[in-house]
Amino acid sequence: GLYQDAYAAALDRLPNTPLHYVSLGCGGGRKDALFLQRAWPHLPQLHYTPTDISAALVVETMLHIQPSFPELACSPYVLDLEAEPDLNAELAPHDPAASVRLFSCFGMIPNFDYQTFLRYVRRTLRRGDLLLISANLSPEPYPAAEAYIAPQYDNPHAHAWYSGLLDSLGFPMPQVSTSVRAVPLREDGQIWQLQVHTAFLQPVTLTVYGESFHFNPDERLQVFFSTRFTPEVIPEIFANAGLQVIDAFLFESREEGIYLCRASA
Incomplete structure (x- = not known):
């Protein structure tokens, strides 16, 4: 190999x-x-x-x-x-x-x-x-490669992993949703990212080690990213x-x- x-x-x-x-x-x-x-x-x-x-x-x-x-x-x-x-x-x-x-x-x-x-x-x-x-x-620059690389991160199995991560941190799962998007990091598309964000469907408060974090419905939280290079x-x-x-x-x-x-x- x-x-x-x-x-x-x-x-x-x-x-x-x-x-x-x-x-x-x-x-x-x-x-x-x-x-x-x-x-x-x-x-x-x-x-x-x-x-x-x-x-x-x-x-x-x-x-x-x-x-x-x-x-x-x-x-x-x-x-x-x-x-x-x-x-x-x-x-x-x-x-x-x-x-x-x-x-x-x-x-x-x-x-x-x-x-x-x-x-x-x-x-x-x-x-x-x-x-x-x-x-x-990325075999090709963005956006040409997005069509066959993005599905590796945007599928039921991947979303189950994202949800499991959020659930392990204490987020109430019925009150959040995750989405995947591709973002170019250079104008020529030679470097780009798959980004996973969580959106809050209603106000959410998370308490970690006694410290409280408040999230409003208009806020997004980046859960994961993966950078690709040609x-x-x-x-x-x-x-x-x-x-x-x-x-x-x-x-x-x-x-x-x-x-x-x-x-x-």
Whole structure:
């Protein structure tokens, strides 16, 4: 698969030195396992740092990884990357001597302010470090691609997920409705978003940890967004953040891509 190809390309470019593999947004660790299966036999001086905002997912990752790699040195972290923690300070104590780092960052860009997030990741990279990062793509610019991408977010299953999220936060479901719309972020349509908003059908008060939030019928609340980029604009977006694309792996649909990057000189 393409993830295996991307991992192989990264390993081919890394020097034969100790490696620190850092997973930003590890999820359940399934993709990390693909990398470790390939790298571990050749890199006995390998340190693995899975990070995620969800403590449950970090635990799930460790439960998935440790039985297969019982001798692998690990330092799991629960981190909110949107708060831009000082990653280098966290990682440095676990760097093997004379090591380089390979960062993976899968499924993160679509749901972050991509400009801010990419610059943050760039600040974390040192000379010689590599980054594997994925992006949700738009095979064509907006609005041409909207017709076949928007239904992925505007269907009964997706709306059930949005409703479940709102219900878990305490919103009274009969008093809200959700809608999906496509919004261009550039005039040329090379970057655009699917945005999910909640509209309030009547006044709603939500109390969280003793603090009350009031919503009027004329207010809308953004519940979710996913940013799409054409493949052609990705090198420009990354370059603006100080990242150089050195290899790219696009799925046949051209709706997802994996990019191998390094810090620009």
